Amino acid sequence: GAVVSQHPSWVICKSGTSVKIECRSLDFQATTMFWYRQFPKQSLMLMATSNEGSKATYEQGVEKDKFLINHASLTLSTLTVTSAHPEDSSFYICSVPLETQYFGPGTRLLVL
């Protein structure tokens, strides 16, 4: 299966700043990656589908201008949380689809 990494594993930032989260497919070239968000004691919610070389597809209710996704290469997708606020504090997880989906270890974001 695919090995997926995320960086950073956790980040604390001040309200109003932007935070970039990287998702890398280490041994597989992925034209598509998925980004999920998980609030405490809740399930994963799909935020967007990242497409290499084209615009991301966002789920209903997810602000595309706030959560910027760039999939510039076949092994890297980035999620930038712009002008972060405390309510954006969450666990962000990416996945790479092959015969099944392989998930990264997640990035925990805390906005103060």
Add this chain to the structure above:
Amino acid sequence: DAKTTQPPSMDCAEGRAANLPCNHSTISGNEYVYWYRQIHSQGPQYIIHGLKNNETNEMASLIITEDRKSSTLILPHATLRDTAVYYCIVSFRSGAGSYQLTFGKGTKLSVIP
């Protein structure tokens, strides 16, 4: 995608088999049944998937009823490290494999010493 229903929590004694049920009565003919688990503060881990036939791998067995309206994930010898939230998901598979997964609340399995 079809919805699934799972018990919110289950306990299992260490060393015993853990049987996790899932109802998916609205599953369509070409939807697969996937099982993932999520250990606290980690990304989900793939366990097993199937379409019609029962499946077994090094982690678990998947038993799908003949009418495909329910399934059971079996961990044959549960260990403390199997304590996690287990998600049963039904989903289509596109030719490129770029299918979406919709996570429900899952079953929190607690393996007890």
